[in-house]
Amino acid sequence: IMDTAMMLLIRRAGAQTLATVKQAVVALENLAREHRDTPMVARSLTQHSLPATFGWRVSHWLQALAQAGQHLQETLAQTALQWGGAAGTRASLQDFLTRAERSSAADTNSPATADELIANLADKLGLQNPAPWQANRIPVLVQANSFAQLAAACGKIANDVLISVRSENGELGEPLAAGRGVSSAMPHKQNPVLSVLIKNAALTAPQLLAQVYTGASANVEERADGGWHTEWEALRNLIRTSGAAAEKTHELVSGLRVFPDRMAENLARHGELLATERMVAHLAPRLEETGHADAGQGKKQLQGLISRALSEGTPLKPLLLAELPRDVVTETDLNDLLDPTAYTGGAAKLVDHIISTYTDWSHS
Numbered sequence: 001i002m003d004t005a006m007m008l009l010i011r012r013a014g015a016q017t018l019a020t021v022k023q024a025v026v027a028l029e030n031l032a033r034e035h036r037d038t039p040m041v042a043r044s045l046t047q048h049s050l051p052a053t054f055g056w057r058v059s060h061w062l063q064a065l066a067q068a069g070q071h072l073q074e075t076l077a078q079t080a081l082q083w084g085g086a087a088g089t090r091a092s093l094q095d096f097l098t099r100a101e102r103s104s105a106a107d108t109n110s111p112a113t114a115d116e117l118i119a120n121l122a123d124k125l126g127l128q129n130p131a132p133w134q135a136n137r138i139p140v141l142v143q144a145n146s147f148a149q150l151a152a153a154c155g156k157i158a159n160d161v162l163i164s165v166r167s168e169n170g171e172l173g174e175p176l177a178a179g180r181g182v183s184s185a186m187p188h189k190q191n192p193v194l195s196v197l198i199k200n201a202a203l204t205a206p207q208l209l210a211q212v213y214t215g216a217s218a219n220v221e222e223r224a225d226g227g228w229h230t231e232w233e234a235l236r237n238l239i240r241t242s243g244a245a246a247e248k249t250h251e252l253v254s255g256l257r258v259f260p261d262r263m264a265e266n267l268a269r270h271g272e273l274l275a276t277e278r279m280v281a282h283l284a285p286r287l288e289e290t291g292h293a294d295a296g297q298g299k300k301q302l303q304g305l306i307s308r309a310l311s312e313g314t315p316l317k318p319l320l321l322a323e324l325p326r327d328v329v330t331e332t333d334l335n336d337l338l339d340p341t342a343y344t345g346g347a348a349k350l351v352d353h354i355i356s357t358y359t360d361w362s363h364s
Helices: 004-034 054-074 091-103 114-125 138-164 193-217 227-254 258-291 297-311 318-322 331-338 347-362
Strands: 040-044 047-053
Touching: 004 054, 004 138, 004 227, 004 318, 004 347, 040 054, 040 258, 047 258, 047 347, 054 138, 054 347, 091 114, 138 193, 138 227, 193 227, 258 297, 258 318, 258 331, 297 318, 318 331
Parallel strands: none
Antiparallel strands: 040 047
16 A cells, blocks of 8 residues: 555646656757747856857757656656565455355356556556566666656756856846745845756755665665665655755746857857867867978977967967967968857757757647
């Protein structure tokens, strides 16, 4: 009864959460499509890395949330009836039916078999009908994993928003609501409370998942002496926490405020330096082909000039023009090679691809 009740709880709560996830994915599709070509700086290890687009970042959010949602949908379809009796052998049911069959030997309507009764109950409850699994807790872990993955996907979105809403970045703003995010002591503040709540849920979920795993790992014999009981509260809280994260994420992404001008300002902070990867890839072979650098030394020579510009605090382009021969590069070439907005690679097409991958699912 406890295992079956838990599976019914998972299926019902999970269906509501899944619907919310799909709504959030649709909102992300719209956001990614709108900002497919909005330039911004990508960051790696907390530092500016390469030029990208905001739509590309959003498509990562979309991809993770949709994958978590699809996994949740798949696992919800695996929620299973548990009917094994005291030791999982269905002894009591089988014995009852055997005695009933003997007492009705003259009755042309013989009683149903155990398999028929169990299949009928599973059908009425909308659950799968595997063999008794009370000593096998993998079905519970499968469900718990899907909810924890969902919380992680929501957490990634919240983490990125929390960085971008910082005053020094100012690239995003949470949806505005009367009284929400207002500081009791500092009226000028607009605290990103939605993202904070989502991040809190994402950080809580792994601990709850660990407790479910601990219970499963403590499972013994045909019914555990405490491990089984450990699952109950942790799994309920995990379902609740992940569902709340999905709900808050839907609200966050549906009303997220985007400030392209600030994205452009942040992109310009390092400007041409963000495209040095491209410049080196083009010019290093050229230096070697024209004999201005030994084989394998072109990249090292260019990296030395970039380091010099950084250490001296001088603009890179004039330094390159002064140090590199004209048969290697011209000013027009450098203007093109060091333009950060022209070095977003296939970001726009990748955004389109990711959106198209999940559109049918999110609208189903």
